[in-house]
Each structure stands twice: as C-alpha cells, then as structure tokens.
Amino acid sequence: MNAAVSGLRYRLFGSISNSLLTVAMLAAFVMLLPPLLRWAFFDATWAAASPDACRANGGACWAFIHEKYRLILFGRYPYEEQWRPLLALALAVVLVLASCSLRFGWRMVLGGWLLGTAIILLLMRGGTLGLAPVPTDLWGGLPLTVLLAIGGIVCAFPLAVLLALGRRSRLPVVKSICVATIEMVRGVPLVSVLFMASFMIPLFLPGRLQVDALLRALAAITLFSAAYLAEAIRGGLQAVSPGQEQAAAALGLTYWQTSLLVVLPQALRHAIPAIANLFIGLFKDTSLVGIVGLTDLLLAAKQALADPQWRTFIVEGYVFVALIYAAFCFFISRYSRALERRLRNER
C-alpha cells in the first residue's frame, strides 16, 4: 500500500513539471467533468414522446435515440422485418469472433464463412423460405456498415495478396500491371472511386447490364482497400529474409508453394499491425458511401436528424453513432494486439 502511494506520488509529483501537469489536469477534470455528467446523465431525458420534455430538462436528449434507434441502426429496412438484419449482424459477429479465436482450422473457417455468408445474404435478401424479399436499396444502418467493411476486407484480401506478390514478381508485365493498379487506385481518393462506381459505370454499361448499387460500392471499396492492403502485405514480404525463399527453392517447392506455404504466413504475421490499422480505417471509411446514397450508419443518423421535430439534438445523434464506431474499432485494435502476442508466443 505504502509502495503504491509512493509510486503514485513519484509518477504524479516526481518533478516540478510533472506536478504542474498533474494539477492542470485535475483542474481540467474538476471543471469539465461535472457539467459533462450533468448534461449526459443527471439532466438528461431518457424517454419522451416529444422533444418538449427534453427542452424542459435541458440536458442530453436520449429520448431522440429512443425514438429513432431503429432508423439509425437499420436504416429503411422494413420495420417488421428488422429481426433479420439483427440476426445477420449477430451471425457476422459470431463468425468473426470464431475465426479470430484461431481455435478452428482453415477448412472449418472457410466452410463456416461460405455457409455464414449464404445465410446472411438469405436473411437480408429474403425471397425464399417464407421470408419477404427485401431489395438491397432498403438495406441500411449498422448491418450495411459491417457488411461493407467485412465484405470489403475479405474480398480485398486475395486481390491484395496477388497484387503484393505480383509487385515483387520478376515477370515485367505482371509487375507493371500490379504497380500500375496499386499506384492508380492509391492515387485517387475513395470518394472519387465511389463516384466512378456509382454514377459513371451505369452510364457506360448498356441498359440490361446494370449492376446493383450496393455491389458497385462494395466493388469500389474492395478495389480501394486491396491497393492499400497490397502495400501492407508487401511490407510484410520484405521482412521475410531471402534465406527462407532460397531454402524453400532448395527443397524443390514451386513458386506458389513457396509463396503460400513459406513466405506469406510469415509475411502476414509481420503485417498484422498494418492490416488492423487499414481495417479500422476502412471501417470508418465506409461512412463515405453515404455520399452515393447508400444508407450506412452515419447517413441513417443524419436522416434521423433531418426530422424537424428532433433536429436540434445533433450532438446526441452523433455521440450515439460515435460510440458504436468506437466500440467496433476498439475491438479490432484489441484483437490485433492479442493476435500479435499469441503469434509471437507460438514462434
């Protein structure tokens, strides 16, 4: 106990500058925390049918969230059918958690994902097994955000591995194609790729060959994240010593065997922090699809805030959405750290 106190004293008041910082931070806490707590909890309105109650109480108006949470979380998915995206979301989270736990072999994981994806699409789209069909333009909110993020990274992964390997290839044509793709996609903002996919592609394609808007956005995100992911993976590839490759070649393994069985597993291990970083960025970047009219979590919140009755409660709306994004990103970063630690132990 005594040691703890002296340790704390050393850390907080060890030097003059430390003491000053400690006092300043304490003062800031004392000044900011009570009003924040009062706003967020004590004066807050938790449930009310109309915004008048919120105005009377003065604090945060969580009644806005109470009124609009279904719209924010599920967008315009048919109200009575919203258990379906909820179930699909839960299934996606279970799949991610199961494959992240590394307890199952890749066969199980791959099989699980194929089956899971089929079930999720079936749940979301309906049309069979007595489920009412729901066209993709009604998909929205958190399920759409998660779908775009996971779909984007999963579809981007094989493409990124090919691009990364291709960029290191000794074949000049393969190499230049890969370099050109990566540099071209990385050289433009995601918004412009989305614009291209959403508005220009339909103009080029003949009338009967139109691709679903959601799919176009997913393709744009996939292409975009693949270019970044390829560079992250290439960084990992460079960290693998050339001796590994040479040893594999000496054993008579082919190029693909060497790459897939020897080099890539080690390279991906090195690239974990960069990949997690990209995924967190991608998860938040999916909010850009709002610009092309897909109702992701953020646009759904904005639509909820467009209601003239409730539109004064901007802060509450954005805080709610921010908490959801933060929770997801926190999980991703914690998981990536745990994964690194575990893989380090395994070596």
Next chain:
Amino acid sequence: MNHLLRNGLAGAMLMATCAGFAMPAQAGTTIDGIRQRGETACGVSTGIGGFSIADSSGQWTGLTTDFCRAVSTAILGDAAKEKFVPLSPQQRFTALQSGEVDMLTTVATWTLTRDASLGLLYAGVYFYDGQGFLVPKSLDLKSALDLDGASICTATGTTSELNMADYFRANGKTFTPVVFESQQEARAAFFSGRCQAFSADMSYLSSVRASDAPNPDDWQILPEMISKEPLGPVVGRNDLDFFTVAKWTLMALVEAEERGVTSANVDEMKDSKDPGIQRLLGSSGDMGEKLGLDAAWAYRVIKRVGNYGEIFDRNVGPGTPLRMERNANALWTHGGLMYALPIR
C-alpha cells in the same frame, strides 16, 4: 497442388458470393418499365423534413414523396408500389439520366439551364419556394434592405450566397457573408449571435423559426423573397408519355382542390352532377384513355394521397413542425400560384 486447387476454388466461390446479385433489366420506355416492374422508382432527397424524409419506422413521408406516390398510382392503379432512392444533390440528375430512377421528386429548382442542358424535363411545380431572411425582432427591421452592412449566416453548396450577392449589389448595399458547411452549423451560429440574419429558403426558415428558435415570437421572417426557387418533378426526355402523365397528375391534384374533391369525399364526388368533376374522376369522358391510363386514374390518386391542399397540410402545413402557410402555394383563386390547366 490439390491443396492449391481447393484454395483457388474456395476463393472463386467467395468472389462469386460477393458478386452474386445483379439488377433486373430496364425496359424500353419509362411507363412500360414501370408497368413491367410493378413499381415506380423515384429519386428523393436524403432527408429534408416535410419534403422527403424517412420517419422513425423508415417509411418515406413528405410532399415530394407523396407526389411520387400519386404518379405511381396513376400508372399502376391500386397495386402501385414505389421505390424511393435517396440521392444527394450531386448525383440526382445522373441517376435519372442513367435510368436508375424513373423520376426525380427532389427539391431541385427549375431553371433554364437545367431544363435546356441536362436532357431532362421539368413536369411542373409542386412547391414555390424562394430565399429569404430570418432576423431577431429586437433589430426592428422592416425590409431586407435594412440589412445594409450586416453579417448574414448561410450555408455553402447552395446558390444562397450568390443570390444574396446579386441582391445586395443590385440595390447598392453591402453585407458580410458568414458561410458554413451545413445548414445545421449556420443555424446554430445564427442563434448563438454570430450574425444579424440567417438566409435560406423560406420553407426552411419557417421551420427553423417554429422548431429551433428559443422563442418563435422573438424572430421574424422579412417579407422580401430574393430568389425564385420553384421545385418540381423531373423526368427524362426519352418517354414523353410519361412526362405528360406526371404533368397531368400534378394538374389533377390541384384541380381536385379547386373543385373541393378530397380523399374523404372522393367516393361521393364520383356520383357528382358537375361535368368537370365527372371528367376528373372518370365518371364520364375519356381523359384517362388519352393519357394511356384507365378512366379512374385520378380517382385512385386522390383516394390514396388526397388533393394538393391535403398533401400540403399533411406534410408542411400549419399543423406540422414546419408550420408553413400556403402563400405562393395557395390556389390562384386565393391569391397563390397553383393553377390547374383545364382537364377536358
């Protein structure tokens, strides 16, 4: 190698799942396409209270979405369905050009440039709007010209700033624009005292005064309207029959109000002796046939969405959070601009 093959197959299957769905093909003309799909696709704004907005259960409500329902009902009858595609201002015209939607029922101002250069047609005006000023009553202003030298809050990305510059230059006055990225910020800045006036479309100012002002009676909207913003439905030029249907659906809504036909009394009105009402509701004449529709097209439209006055009152009228008066949107017989061309 077997290993690899299976890997490849699994990868291909994954890609196939990612790429598993495609849109149905588009038919030749717009009306045929709508009939084939049994559904009208309308582009709407992503969220403007009273005009097109998803309510708490995700249903689209609003004046412009109701117009889409009206046209859809005129073509498809009782089984009419609508697909609302939320579009940002940047993408709305492209979405119509590419055939992703059949009609735009957004809040797009009808201008010569848009009518002439986009390959599109405006089918009429369902809301007359215009830019105005909201000021605190404490300033005791009589006219917008009294705002000489004032700071005025407004949002960027619209023509608001240009309109103001034109107006003040034409009248030899000066002002300081305080421009914000969104209406929310501009509004908040105005109420926190950053500017003497807030400029936006009248429809928006009216709702800001009613819903956002600390005390609505302390604020006034100045009488001057410094720009004209007629909002109307937009259709493509590839199907002039569809253009005609959209145009006359709007006329029918206004005509119904002129003749006192509402969603409540439309069934009785069907037996009316008035030849005008008979022609409108299809009890006599062949108005629907001339449009390529059935005789009772307007009857069903009014049964479903009501006449123009009902649509206005339900979405933006005094009983809603927007609390708008009819003003320019009143019938011509009440001093407004809503005038139905003769249905005969």
